[in-house]
Amino acid sequence: MSVIKVMSENLANKIAAGEVVEKCASVVKELVENSIDAKSTEIKVHLVKGGLDSISVIDNGIGMDEEDCHNAFLRHATSKIFKDDDLFFINTLGFRGEALPSIASVSEVELESSQGDVGSYIHLKGGKILEQKPSGRGKGTKITITNLFYNTPARLKYLKSENTELANTSSFLEKLSLARPDIAFTLTNNDNPVLKTSGSNNLLKAIHEIYGLNVSSKMLPIKALNDDFEISGYVCKPEILKSSRNHLITFINGRVVRNNEINKAINDAYYTYKPDGKYPIVVINIETDPTLVDVNIHPTKQDVKLSKMNSLTTLLYDTIKNALYESLLIPDAIKKEDVKDLNKAFVPLEKTEDLKEDTGVQTTMDFGETKEPVKNEEFKSLVLYPVGLCLGTYIVCENDEGIYLLDQHAAQERVNYEHYLKNLAEDQIMVTDMLVPITIELRESEYLEFMAHQNIFTNMGFKFEEFGINTIIVKSHPTWLRRGMEEESIRKIVDLIIGLKGDFDPLKFRENVAITLACKMAIKANEHISMLEIEGLLKNLVKCDNPYNCPHGRPTIIKFSIYDLEKMFKRAMN
Numbered sequence: 001m002s003v004i005k006v007m008s009e010n011l012a013n014k015i016a017a018g019e020v021v022e023k024c025a026s027v028v029k030e031l032v033e034n035s036i037d038a039k040s041t042e043i044k045v046h047l048v049k050g051g052l053d054s055i056s057v058i059d060n061g062i063g064m065d066e067e068d069c070h071n072a073f074l075r076h077a078t079s080k081i082f083k084d085d086d087l088f089f090i091n092t093l094g095f096r097g098e099a100l101p102s103i104a105s106v107s108e109v110e111l112e113s114s115q116g117d118v119g120s121y122i123h124l125k126g127g128k129i130l131e132q133k134p135s136g137r138g139k140g141t142k143i144t145i146t147n148l149f150y151n152t153p154a155r156l157k158y159l160k161s162e163n164t165e166l167a168n169t170s171s172f173l174e175k176l177s178l179a180r181p182d183i184a185f186t187l188t189n190n191d192n193p194v195l196k197t198s199g200s201n202n203l204l205k206a207i208h209e210i211y212g213l214n215v216s217s218k219m220l221p222i223k224a225l226n227d228d229f230e231i232s233g234y235v236c237k238p239e240i241l242k243s244s245r246n247h248l249i250t251f252i253n254g255r256v257v258r259n260n261e262i263n264k265a266i267n268d269a270y271y272t273y274k275p276d277g278k279y280p281i282v283v284i285n286i287e288t289d290p291t292l293v294d295v296n297i298h299p300t301k302q303d304v305k306l307s308k309m310n311s312l313t314t315l316l317y318d319t320i321k322n323a324l325y326e327s328l329l330i331p332d333a334i335k336k337e338d339v340k341d342l343n344k345a346f347v348p349l350e351k352t353e354d355l356k357e358d359t360g361v362q363t364t365m366d367f368g369e370t371k372e373p374v375k376n377e378e379f380k381s382l383v384l385y386p387v388g389l390c391l392g393t394y395i396v397c398e399n400d401e402g403i404y405l406l407d408q409h410a411a412q413e414r415v416n417y418e419h420y421l422k423n424l425a426e427d428q429i430m431v432t433d434m435l436v437p438i439t440i441e442l443r444e445s446e447y448l449e450f451m452a453h454q455n456i457f458t459n460m461g462f463k464f465e466e467f468g469i470n471t472i473i474v475k476s477h478p479t480w481l482r483r484g485m486e487e488e489s490i491r492k493i494v495d496l497i498i499g500l501k502g503d504f505d506p507l508k509f510r511e512n513v514a515i516t517l518a519c520k521m522a523i524k525a526n527e528h529i530s531m532l533e534i535e536g537l538l539k540n541l542v543k544c545d546n547p548y549n550c551p552h553g554r555p556t557i558i559k560f561s562i563y564d565l566e567k568m569f570k571r572a573m574n
């Protein structure tokens with residue numbers, strides 16, 4: 001039966017020919033998506049010189065008959081779009097009727113396909129059929145593209161180096177493997193393995209196959225829904241952050257998408273769990289009614305527009321934040337060691353950071369879906385016995401699971417931060433008069449800035465009066481200011497008010513006040529504190545909502561498990 005139909009002229013005109021193919025990765029994308037549409041469960045991509053010399057895609061899909069093989073290279077042939085409206089739906093991976101003829105017109109193509117009976121072979125160059133004959137191939141399709149852009153020198157010179165072209169293809173296939181854990185993907189370059197997934201239909205296993213054990217063992221499952229969206233997938237613990245946004249991987253109805261608002265919601269959920277400029281690894285499936293999605297019409301773009309975007313970003317933000325809140329996030333001091341079965345002959349340049357994590361010994365991992373993450377509540381009942389202070393900076397603790405090191409500044413900063421934030425959000429403000437009012441002298445411009453925002457100051461519970469030229473006198477303050485540090489705190493807050501820029505965002509402002517005061521009021525490194533102070537700090541830390549990070553996202557505590565120690569001292573051999 002012939003699966004491919006010919007698209008209407010009208011629709012065809014909407015698609016600009018040639019825009020689809022601009023690099024080797026876009027050829028791979030078109031071919032692989034065709035394989036997916038053909039219901040393949042196994043897709044192999046073999047490149048020679050990153051695709052510059054040749055690109056082969058071999059699948060075990062439903063295949064094509066002789067007529068399909070021929071029609072596939074006609075302009076506007078497509079198996080999946082029949083009317084204009086379909087363009088606006090995202091349930092298909094895209095529209096590619098244009099792709100194969102476009103690719104064929106600028107390269108040499110050999111296609112071999114079979115639906116299980118007599119297969120067929122077709123060989124084209126520059127879009128012209130050189131040969132067509134029966135073939136003995138089993139069910140599925142093999143397509144090989146060589147000499148890409150041989151007849152369009154202008155485009156040829158835009159192809160990049162072998163490494164760049166390969167990095168693009170590899171990054172695309174990684175995302176696709178995560179979108180489709182039910183399909184086994186293989187990528188090789190010059191016969192060297194680059195990527196391999198098993199098609200187990202287990203997302204965590206696919207994450208393991210792509211990122212290795214150090215990442216897959218640090219992922220937290222998420223699952224939630226509201227009226228419009230259903231989300232599921234994995235988000236990483238804050239100890240394995242990346243320096244680029246590339247690992248915020250999201251799919252809408254099975255299609256890889258990139259959207260700034262979605263990325264922002266995910267990143268915001270990690271607020272204070274990570275430093276600025278670091279990004280988490282997340283793999284999230286978003287299911288929704290296709291009519292809510294408007295795919296950017298340009299076929300190579302991954303951007304989407306959604307009606308009800310707020311509903312989605314709120315769901316993502318709340319779900320991820322909750323997953324982090326509920327988890328025990330003390331990083332192990334010793335990284336899980338891991339080596340992939342692939343001896344990677346090639347590693348894309350941007351991934352050298354990941355490579356470091358992938359050496360050592362293979363450790364097995366259980367991908368059971370039932371494993372619940374360890375809950376944060378356990379941290380709250382965690383008993384740490386303080387041993388002492390090292391280097392005037394690190395608190396050493398122990399319990400029957402191992403040894404813990406705490407950064408005293410970071411830990412106290414967290415305690416202070418949550419204290420200030422809670423008090424700043426309070427409606428009822430307790431105010432106290434100062435025994436000795438403090439005067440603050442400002443420069444003219446500062447004074448004007450301050451007076452323009454004076455209600456922010458008074459709303460916080462401060463009372464002040466003007467006191468001569470460019471000077472204010474503060475007479476009372478909210479009681480939550482740290483005793484003995486009133487003046488310093490007030491000056492800091494006045495500075496923050498003067499520094500306000502743009503629209504006033506009360507939440508952001510409170511955050512700023514809390515972080516600034518928290519840091520200022522915390523014990524510094526190289527300050528020796530007593531055992532009693534250490535005990536007090538530990539007690540307050542375990543009560544925090546997020547005891548694991550300072551408000552700047554740095555860790556407060558790390559763990560050397562007994563197992564890690566035994567391994568280091570070779571008491572345990574595996």
Ligand code: ZN
Pocket residue numbers: 409413518519520522
């Ligand atoms: Zn600090």
Ligand code: ZN
Pocket residue numbers: 410413519550551552553554
């Ligand atoms: Zn900090």
